Amino acid sequence: xxxxxxxxxxxxxxxxxxxxxxxxxxxxxxxxxxxxxxxxxxxxxxxxxxxxxxxxxxxxxxxxxxxxxxxxxxxxxxxxxxxxxxxxxxxxxxxxxxxxxxxxxxxxxxxxxxxxxxxxxxxxxxxxxxxxxxxxxxxxxxxxxxxxxxxxxxxxxxxxxxxxxxxxxxxxxxxxxxxxxxxxxxxxxxxxxxxxxxxxxxxxxxxxxxxxxxxxxxxxxxxxxxxxxxxxxxxxxxxxxxxxxxxxxxxxxxxxxxxxxxxxxxxxxxxxxxxxxxxxxxxxxxxxxxxxxxxxxxxxxxxxxxxxxxxxxxxxxxxxxxxxxxxxxxx
Numbered sequence: 079x080x081x082x083x084x085x086x087x088x089x090x091x092x093x094x095x096x097x098x099x100x101x102x103x104x105x106x107x108x109x110x111x112x113x114x115x116x117x118x119x120x121x122x123x124x125x126x127x128x129x130x131x132x133x134x135x136x137x138x139x140x141x142x143x144x145x146x147x148x149x150x151x152x153x154x155x156x157x158x159x160x161x162x163x164x165x166x167x168x169x170x171x172x173x174x175x176x177x178x179x180x181x182x183x184x185x186x187x188x189x190x191x192x193x194x195x196x197x198x199x200x201x202x203x204x205x206x207x208x209x210x211x212x213x214x215x216x217x218x219x220x221x222x223x224x225x226x227x228x229x230x231x232x233x234x235x236x237x238x239x240x241x242x243x244x245x246x247x248x249x250x251x252x253x254x255x256x257x258x259x260x261x262x263x264x265x266x267x268x269x270x271x272x273x274x275x276x277x278x279x280x281x282x283x284x285x286x287x288x289x290x291x292x293x294x295x296x297x298x299x300x301x302x303x304x305x306x307x308x309x310x311x312x313x314x315x316x317x318x319x320x321x322x323x324x325x326x327x328x329x330x331x332x333x334x335x336x337x338x339x340x341x342x343x344x345x346x347x348x349x350x351x352x353x354x355x356x357x358x359x360x361x362x363x364x365x366x367x368x369x370x371x372x373x374x375x376x377x378x379x380x381x382x383x384x385x386x387x388x389x390x391x392x393x394x395x396x397x398x399x400x401x402x403x404x405x406x407x408x409x
Contacts, residue, residue, distance in 0.1 A: 080244040082181060083155030086110065088147065088169065090117060092130040092221035094160035097185055099225060101158070102140050104248050109142045111150040113169070118143045131225045148175050156181040156245070158215075159197065162360040163188025166197065170205070178206050181241060183234075185215040187269035188362035189369040196266035209262075210238040213245060216265035216321040218328035220335070227253040233321035235262040259321065263311040268303055268322045270370060271384070273363030275299040276329040277341035278387050281397050284345020294408055295383070296330055302381050306370075309377045337363040344390060345397055367391055382407050 086109030087098045102108045112118050120128035122138050144150050151157060152175050161169055163186050184197040193200055198214060201207040213236035224230050232249055234256060236242035242258035250256040259265060278299070279292055287295075303326065304317045317323060329335045340361035343353040350364070371388045374381055386404040389395040 080238070080240045082241075082244050082248060084109065084153065085156045085158065085248070086150045086154035087158050087160060088150070089160035089162075090114070090127065090129070091160065091162070092225075093185060093219075094158075095127045095131045095134060096219075096221040096224040097158060097160060097215075098141075099134050099136070100249055100251070100254060102136065103251070106140050107142075108140065109144070109150045109154045111144055111147050113145060115145045118145060131221065134225045147172050151175045151177060151180070154180075156183065158183045158185055160185045162186070163197065163362055164191050164360065164365050166190055166200070167193075173205075177201075178208070179211070180207070181211055181213070181245075182207050183213045183215060183245060184266070187216075187273065189270045189366050191365050191369060194369045194373050196263065196270065198262050198266060210236070210241070212236065212262065213242060214262055214265050214269075215249075216259075216269055216325060218320060218324040220328065220332060222334050224254070229253055229255070231255045231257075231320050231324070233257055233259050233265065233319075235259045235265040235321075237262065261311065261313060261315055264307045264313070264315055265321055267307055267310055269325065270362075270366040271299075271303050271306060272326040272329045273337045273361070274367050274370060274384055274387055275303070275326060276335050276337035277344070277361070277363045277367065277391075278383050279330040280335075280338040280341020280343075281345040281387070281390065282341075282401060283338070284342040284347075285398060285401055287401070291405070292330070296327065298408055299330070299383055300326060302379075302383055305379050306374070306377070306381065309379050337361045340364065341387075350391055363387075364391060 085101055087094050088111045090112035126132050126135055157180050182201050186197045190200045198212040217232045219230050234242045234246045237260055246256035246258055336359050367387050386400050390397050390400050
C-alpha cells in the first residue's frame, strides 16, 4: 500500500483550512504554507485561521507553518495545493525545489488562467510531474460544511489507484466518506464548469427566475457538462455520480456558494468589478468562464449556458436580454 508520508497544505483559504482540519486529525502532523507572515503569527496566537473558518480550532504544536514555499516543499512528500487558481502560477514561480517526485494533490476547483489548463495538466506540462503522481479532490464539498462536521462525500481522482486509496483513507472518517476514480481530467473540468453554471444560476436568481426554471437550467447544465467531458476525456463515466452532478447541484443551489452569490449580484445589476469588490472573495467561475470559452473554440462543443455567462461577464451583454435568449433555447 502506498504511503503518503508527510503531508503539507499549500494555501490559506477556507477550503485549505477545512482540508487541514481533516488531515491533521488523522496524521497529527502537517506542514502548512501560507503567503503572509502576519497571518501565520495570528494563527499561532489565536489557535485558528484568523481570516477563514475562525470556529475551527487547531493544536498549533501539530503544524509547521512557513511563508517559504521551498522550505515546505523540500520537507514534505505529499503536497495538497488549495490556492485560488488565478494565483497558482505566482506561488509556483517561487519554487526552486523539484516537485516531479512529490505526490501532488490539487484541491483547486478552477483552471489556470492564460494557460487554459486544469491544474493537473499544468503540473504535468510545466513541472514534468508524471500523471501517476497527480491526484485531485472532487465532489460536493463546501468548506464551511466540512469544517462543521456535516456529512460530506469526496472523490479522489488519480490514475494510480493505490495512491488514490491511500489518500482517501486519510480523508475518510465519521463525517467524510470517500471513494476513488481514475477520471482526473473529468473531475477537474466538471469542477470548473459547475462554477460557471453556478454563476448562471445566481444571475437567474437575481433576475427573479423561480425554482421551476432553476431546475431546467440545472438539467441543461448537466447535459452541457456531459458533452464537454466526453470531448476532453472520452471514457465511460456516470455523470450522475456525486463528483459531477452532486458538485454541480450544491454549487448551483447553496447559499455557501460564492459563485452563485457573485452571479446573483450580476443579475441584480451590479457590474463585474463592483460585485468582485463587495464579495472580497474569489469567484473561480469568473476566470473559469473565459478559460472554458477559449478552450471550446477548439473543441466546438455545443455550450449555450457557457456562452451566455461569457457574454454577460466579458461582452457586457445585458443579463436580462442574454438569459431570455438562453431560455428560448431550452426545452
